[in-house]
Amino acid sequence: MLEAAMPRVQRLWAMAAIVQFENVGLRYGHGEEVLRDITFALAAGAFYFLTGASGAGKTSLLRLLYLAQRPSRGVIRLFGSDVVTMPRARMPLLRRRIGVVYQDFRLIPHLSITDNVALPLRIAAVPEEEVREAVGEMLAWVGLGHRAAARPSTLSGGEQQRAAIARAVIARPDILLADEPTGNVDDAMADRLIQLFVSLNALGTTVVVATHDAQLLAQVPAAQTMRIAGGRLADPAGASRVPAWRERA
Amino acid sequence: MTAATARVLDTANEGRMMAGVLAIMLFLTMLATAGGIGAARGAEALREALAGRATVQIVMADAASRKAIAARVLATLRIAPAVRRASPVPPAELARLLGPWLGDTATSADLPVPALIDIELAPRPDALAQVRAALSAITPAARVDAHADALAGTGTLLTTLTVLAGTTVVLMIAASAAVVLLAIRSTLGAHHTTIEIMHGLGATDAQVAQLFQRRIARDAGFGAAAGSVAAWGVILLLGQLAGVTRSQLLDGMTLGQSGWIAIIALPFAFVGFAATVAYVAVVRALGRVA
Numbered sequence: 321m322l323e324a325a326m327p328r329v330q331r332l333w334a335m336a337a338i339v340q341f342e343n344v345g346l347r348y349g350h351g352e353e354v355l356r357d358i359t360f361a362l363a364a365g366a367f368y369f370l371t372g373a374s375g376a377g378k379t380s381l382l383r384l385l386y387l388a389q390r391p392s393r394g395v396i397r398l399f400g401s402d403v404v405t406m407p408r409a410r411m412p413l414l415r416r417r418i419g420v421v422y423q424d425f426r427l428i429p430h431l432s433i434t435d436n437v438a439l440p441l442r443i444a445a446v447p448e449e450e451v452r453e454a455v456g457e458m459l460a461w462v463g464l465g466h467r468a469a470a471r472p473s474t475l476s477g478g479e480q481q482r483a484a485i486a487r488a489v490i491a492r493p494d495i496l497l498a499d500e501p502t503g504n505v506d507d508a509m510a511d512r513l514i515q516l517f518v519s520l521n522a523l524g525t526t527v528v529v530a531t532h533d534a535q536l537l538a539q540v541p542a543a544q545t546m547r548i549a550g551g552r553l554a555d556p557a558g559a560s561r562v563p564a565w566r567e568r569a
Numbered sequence: 570m571t572a573a574t575a576r577v578l579d580t581a582n583e584g585r586m587m588a589g590v591l592a593i594m595l596f597l598t599m600l601a602t603a604g605g606i607g608a609a610r611g612a613e614a615l616r617e618a619l620a621g622r623a624t625v626q627i628v629m630a631d632a633a634s635r636k637a638i639a640a641r642v643l644a645t646l647r648i649a650p651a652v653r654r655a656s657p658v659p660p661a662e663l664a665r666l667l668g669p670w671l672g673d674t675a676t677s678a679d680l681p682v683p684a685l686i687d688i689e690l691a692p693r694p695d696a697l698a699q700v701r702a703a704l705s706a707i708t709p710a711a712r713v714d715a716h717a718d719a720l721a722g723t724g725t726l727l728t729t730l731t732v733l734a735g736t737t738v739v740l741m742i743a744a745s746a747a748v749v750l751l752a753i754r755s756t757l758g759a760h761h762t763t764i765e766i767m768h769g770l771g772a773t774d775a776q777v778a779q780l781f782q783r784r785i786a787r788d789a790g791f792g793a794a795a796g797s798v799a800a801w802g803v804i805l806l807l808g809q810l811a812g813v814t815r816s817q818l819l820d821g822m823t824l825g826q827s828g829w830i831a832i833i834a835l836p837f838a839f840v841g842f843a844a845t846v847a848y849v850a851v852v853r854a855l856g857r858v859a
Contacts, residue, residue, distance in 0.1 A: 412776075
């Protein structure tokens with residue numbers, strides 16, 4: 321009876337997963353694979369930590385997730401679309417559903433914080449009036465309302481990180497990816513940033529935070545953890561990986 | 570892409586050198602275009618002026634015989650179907666033509682100056698041959714010179730200048746495109762991170778290309794403004810100098826209304842061309858990225 325019900329469960333699971341990796345491998349140029357046989361799925365509305373030592377492959381995995389890179393092999397489905405074979409021209413629309421907080425912030429130095437945060441909306445051709453309103457609200461939410469006109473170089477690391485988060489979430493992405501978001505800030509600021517991610521997650525955004533900071537994991541008890549080591553997901557029994565039926569398949 | 574988004578690429582003075590090079594390119598292109606149009610119109614004016622025109626010379630030493638034969642020849646020409654119009658060149662006009670070489674003696678009755686008759690031929694291919702045949706029956710002293718033959722070399726020169734100017738314009742356009750491509754290549758490298766950020770935020774290649782297109786259009790606009798003002802100045806100056814010479818040949822080498830329109834439109838077309846080249850180059854370059 322359980323076996324008979326399995327295909328239906330699979331379908332339901334597939335519908336709930338907004339990201340699916342199947343046997344994904346990645347190599348840069350002709351070098352060795354930096355990611356090997358990666359298989360997992362991310363459920364909509366969940367919170368994930370991606371952990372592992374420096375050089376383990378966290379950033380490479382994130383690059384695959386935010387479509388900066390295509391895998392050397394395997395299948396990646398994002399929001400139900402196969403992104404490995406997807407034509408380049410269709411990528412931007414998918415990217416607009418993904419918010420990314422880069423380790424090095426990647427704010428455009430000669431633009432004000434307002435213009436940096438507004439960029440995703442302007443790219444999406446949102447009317448300027450709505451852009452201004454949304455940016456004002458967003459900067460207030462991350463506590464940067466008073467620095468709206470400042471250039472990134474005049475902001476502290478924590479402020480730049482919050483500006484980067486504001487830019488990543490202003491277009492209400494379905495999934496937020498953060499690469500070592502607390503790597504350049506003190507503990508107090510790290511706590512504050514994590515709380516920002518938790519509140520975003522509470523609004524329905526799937527959050528993936530790549531970190532090597534084990535202390536961070538304890539701050540979000542409900543989060544699932546994916547561990548990566550040597551280019552492989554090192555926690556086959558982890559709750560964040562594929563469901564048991566898929567392991568058996 | 571809004572003006573606010575266009576600021577994404579704004580950094581200090583990157584395009585000055587390109588604007589300067591494009592100004593020089595446009596300056597030379599406009600001069601070549603003006604020269605080409607002037608030469609083409611000059612050649613056309615020359616063809617129109619000389620087409621079907623000829624001069625009959627009666628070369629005889631004896632003035633009385635020359636006068637009698639000239640009268641017979643004129644009468645024959647006036648009724649010949651191959652001739653539309655025939656009129657003797659007045660002695661005063663002859664004296665004016667010969668004056669620079671012969672001085673006052675040009676009017677002397679002792680000087681055996683040929684009698685000249687200007688004729689306009691009927692528009693038929695064998696008109697000149699018919700006239701020659703008719704006159705040879707009257708006197709062997711009559712010689713028919715077609716004006717087109719005399720100035721054929723000048724016409725060829727003007728046509729060659731037109732082709733040369735056209736070739737120069739084409740080469741200038743190709744060189745301008747190369748300048749834009751080089752500028753794009755270097756700018757793409759300089760803004761690699763910004764492009765990556767834009768793509769990461771969901772910008773399409775077209776949106777990124779529009780940023781560069783705006784920038785190149787702006788720089789080309791500055792270059793076009795400087796180059797075209799200088800070129801218009803030079804063209805007007807040359808026009809004035811040509812007017813002073815009172816040369817019939819140079820009189821025909823005008824730009825005309827369509828020529829002026831082309832010269833005025835050229836800078837705008839130049840900016841549009843540079844912007845289009847930039848857009849296509851960026852889209853193609855981004856397409857080559859994985």
